[in-house]
Amino acid sequence: MTEVGTGSRLVELVAAADVVDLSHPLAVGDPVFPGQPGFDLTPVGDIDDPDLPLCFGLISFMEHVGTHMDAPAHVIKGGRYLDEIPFAALAGPAVKVDLREQRGDAIDFDVSLADLERFEARHGRIEEGAIVFLHTGWDARYRQPSDYVVTAEDGTWHWPGLSGAAADLFVDRRVRGVGIDTIGMDGGHVALTLAAHRAVLGSGAFIVENVANLDALPATGALALALPIKTSFGSGGPTRVVGLR
Numbered sequence: 001m002t003e004v005g006t007g008s009r010l011v012e013l014v015a016a017a018d019v020v021d022l023s024h025p026l027a028v029g030d031p032v033f034p035g036q037p038g039f040d041l042t043p044v045g046d047i048d049d050p051d052l053p054l055c056f057g058l059i060s061f062m063e064h065v066g067t068h069m070d071a072p073a074h075v076i077k078g079g080r081y082l083d084e085i086p087f088a089a090l091a092g093p094a095v096k097v098d099l100r101e102q103r104g105d106a107i108d109f110d111v112s113l114a115d116l117e118r119f120e121a122r123h124g125r126i127e128e129g130a131i132v133f134l135h136t137g138w139d140a141r142y143r144q145p146s147d148y149v150v151t152a153e154d155g156t157w158h159w160p161g162l163s164g165a166a167a168d169l170f171v172d173r174r175v176r177g178v179g180i181d182t183i184g185m186d187g188g189h190v191a192l193t194l195a196a197h198r199a200v201l202g203s204g205a206f207i208v209e210n211v212a213n214l215d216a217l218p219a220t221g222a223l224a225l226a227l228p229i230k231t232s233f234g235s236g237g238p239t240r241v242v243g244l245r
């Protein structure tokens with residue numbers, strides 16, 4: 001067994017790496033999917049309490065809040081829950097597809113198969129086992145929840161997402177996971193079709209939503225780690241996502 005200490009390969013790798021934190025901090029007021037309860041943290045312990053001088057709080061949240069993973073069980077009957085995804089499936093070569101130019105100012109933007117083919121023509125075929133991140137630029141709105149999860153006056157939802165046809169390409173490439181910097185992998189205007197969710201999660205891969213800081217991740221060449229909380233029967237949960245390069 002490799003000893004993990006000063007000078008070990010793992011310590012050296014992390015110490016030498018340029019680490020990009022791709023998770024938003026969980027905070028009260030975070031955007032949530034329409035109709036879902038928000039994140040809450042209530043201080044319980046008080047470090048100035050002479051009887052129990054400890055700072056601690058009580059948190060409550062719906063599984064799919066903040067930067068979070070969707071396990072296959074989220075939409076697939078018999079799919080894996082969070083605690084059933086092996087560690088090796090949570091790390092892989094990071095691939096970032098920059099879609100900011102194609103999206104422009106569009107709100108109902110769906111990443112198309114042509115967008116991904118254009119990416120591959122320039123950067124090469126997406127390798128098996130990759131963790132792919134879709135950078136739409138939408139995360140600039142994250143701290144204005146009503147601009148990030150848009151509900152129009154007629155009740156319709158709006159945010160960018162991944163089309164079903166483009167999701168099928170990721171299945172074909174046998175990626176480990178697909179992340180996006182919006183509240184949902186399926187765009188708001190087609191969210192309830194679940195086309196992208198069913199394709200990606202149906203292949204056994206995971207989804208990560210509300211990804212942050214993608215501007216700091218290169219198109220290729222980094223390693224991605226997506227580590228969710230390990231809940232038994234968890235359909236999803238807050239996830240620390242990092243890029244190492």
Ligand SMILES: [Zn+2]
Nearest residue numbers: 070184185209
């Ligand atoms: Zn989802």
